[in-house]
Amino acid sequence: MTANDAYVEPHxxxxxxxxxxxxxxxxxxxQLDALDDSVLSGVAASITHSGLHVVEGMAVGGWDAYASLSAFGISYVAETDPPRVYLMGGVHPVHRHQNIGTALFRWQFRRAVEWRDEHRPGQPxxxxCYAELTRPGSEKVPRNFGFVPERYYYDLQRDLQRPVRHFEVDGITFAPLDDAREEExxxxxxxxxxxxxxxxxxKVDWRHRLDEATFRYDWSFVALDGGRVVGYAMSGVDEGGGEVDEGGAQARLGGWTERFGVHPEYRGRGISLALMSHCLTAMRASGCTEAxxxxxxxxxxxxxxxxxxxxxxxxxAVALMSTVVG
Structure with a gap:
């Protein structure tokens, strides 16, 4: 590659x-994380440590007149079949609204296709990329390139000082999680x-989590059709939640439901609502102020x-947006 290959835009x-x-x-x-209060830096960190790799020529930076890094784009490659490329990056707020982000995205997208054409010709x-849904306009650039939402990742919070609405499902019973149902x-x-x-x-990783001090069996429930487990919600202490006293110590508990699912054959019947209403009720009864x-x-x-x-x-709220290049 030449120096010209790194050109993105004139600012x-x-x-x-x-x-x-x-x-x-x-x-x-x-710096961007502090300025934007954004969750995308955490997403970027997880991608960085996920085993994906950066191919030479697929990471670029832009410096201002004071030699300060002001924008960057890094593409992470998963050499799967077909291959996948994740586009990550950011622009300093001072330099936004000058179409720098659009130009940077275009450069990354072009380089991803060039990499495919060189290393995986003929393959889709x-x-x-990830867009933060709580920031208006963050989806606009990828949508302009034909990207559409593929998955959504939500962090939801509830004030447990308000009563919990209770749900039940005909033919389904709910019980606290116990070791007898661990493997199922x-x-x-x-x-x-x-x-x-x-x-x-x-099995080892599953057991390890159940043995941790922050896991709470009494806040974790299973949905049963007869004796068969058809849904589950596993909860623990949210170490970053709850109220804190003047000294910074946690004064009251916050709960977090970390694993949650319903068997595909049983979805659409309200089992998820009933499971979570049981979890929230148990957390509230234990003195949690939020979940x-x-x-x-x-x-x-x-x-x-x-x-x-x-x-x-x-x-x-974050959306994984994607497109497939044939």
Missing amino acids: LTWRLLGPGDVQEVDEFRQ LWVG VRVLHNQCFAPLGGSDVT GIGVDTIDGEGIKRFAADLGYATRD
Whole structure:
């Protein structure tokens, strides 16, 4: 590649990023996180440590007249079949509204296609990025390039000082989780998340979480059709939630539902609402002042109804947007 290959647009001075730029990029990401109060830096961190890799020539930075890094774009490649490329990046607020973000996205997208044409000619290429739904306009740029939402990731929060609406389902009973059903719940969890690309949780990892001090059996429930587990909700202490006293110590508990699913054959019957109403009621009875849950779904409208029925408010919402280049 030549220096010209790194040109993105005229407002900043652009060059390809290399190993010597890692610290400056990390510091810039932290700066953006502080300025935007954005969850995308956490998403970027998880991608960085996920085993995906950055191919030479697919990371670029732009510096202002004072030699300060002001924008960057890094593309992470998963050499799957077909291959996948995740586009990540950011622009300093001072330099926004100058179409720098659009130009940067265009550069990344073009480089992803060029990489495919060189290394996987003839194969379809999946290209994805993340958009923060609580920031108006964050979806606009990828939509202009033909990207559409593929998955939604919501962090929901509920004030438990308000009463919890109770739900039941005809023919389904609900019971606290116990060790006797540990393996059946683990198998169901893996079954629920395999179609979403999730890797199986091993018996060792599953048991390790149940043994941690923050896990709460009394806040975790299963849905039963006779003796068969058809749904589960596993909860623990939200170490970042609840109220704190003047000294900064946690004064009251916050609860977090961390694993949650319903057997595919039993969806659409309200089992998820009933499971969560049991969890929320148990947390409230234990003195929790708030509860949270993270939801991974393909149904953006469905999760809005779920949240409204249970009294949750959206804390963070991110969409995975994607397109396929033939």
